[in-house]
Ligand SMILES: [Ca+2]
């Protein structure tokens with residue numbers, strides 16, 4: 506079936522991929538324009554308020570050299586409001602990282618839940634440092650910014666989804682650009698994977714980082730966000746060939762679109778908000794083909810790691 510090789514240039518589809526070290530990065534405003542304009546489902550309704558909280562302090566990027574900080578710390582603005590997925594895509598765009606990997610990273614760190622509180626400690630001094638009493642959580646937000654390491658990030662890391670994502674990706678970019686010589690002799694620029702491991706463990710490819718990367722790889726295969734994300738037009742929490750069929754039926758006008766789940770009439774409706782998988786503002790046969798490709802484990806912009 507020739508249609509199954511349907512692909513389009515990544516740029517045309519708006520998929521954000523990693524930009525090489527030294528690349529010019531787009532502004533937050535440019536990225537905001539690219540990730541909004543389409544009504545998207547909020548996968549994590551409990552994030553909604555924090556997703557609307559913008560702005561935050563200007564802080565140093567922990568571990569980055571003064572030159573990098575001088576050039577980039579002002580970019581940490583948290584100046585974007587949207588759905589959880591839109592905020593992740595905004596961050597991927599702004600800091601030049603692969604959005605699929607970032608989805609997986611955020612899932613490993615927090616299951617995309619802003620209220621995730623990690624690295625619980627009983628240490629009095631550590632907790633006192635952030636104004637808490639034991640036991641206290643050190644890490645917060647979608648990407649789990651660790652308060653005692655990344656000075657000045659707490660409590661904003663608990664309050665603004667966009668600000669926490671912005672900071673964590675600024676740190677990742679500093680690592681990726683080669684600013685973290687303290688990571689040792691094997692460290693060098695251009696290794697996104699190494700930097701993701703270092704965010705978790707603080708070391709360059711140590712055992713903890715490698716274990717973390719194994720989990721990250723597993724999530725990239727499973728794509729748990731995809732299973733409950735856009736594409737599930739029949740509202741059964743899976744994206745599969747049935748959804749493709751529903752979209753075809755919608756395209757030939759034998760099915761009616763409704764906004765959201767559950768469907769009042771499973772036999773006659775589809776969730777139109779979930780149908781535009783290629784983000785061209787239309788729900789049509791192209792979306793059905795993309796969903797079908799994913800179901801057949803063929804990569805495309807919607808499921809780059811099927
Ligand atoms: Ca489905």
Ligand SMILES: [Ca+2]
Nearest residue numbers: 781783785787
């Ligand atoms: Ca579409």
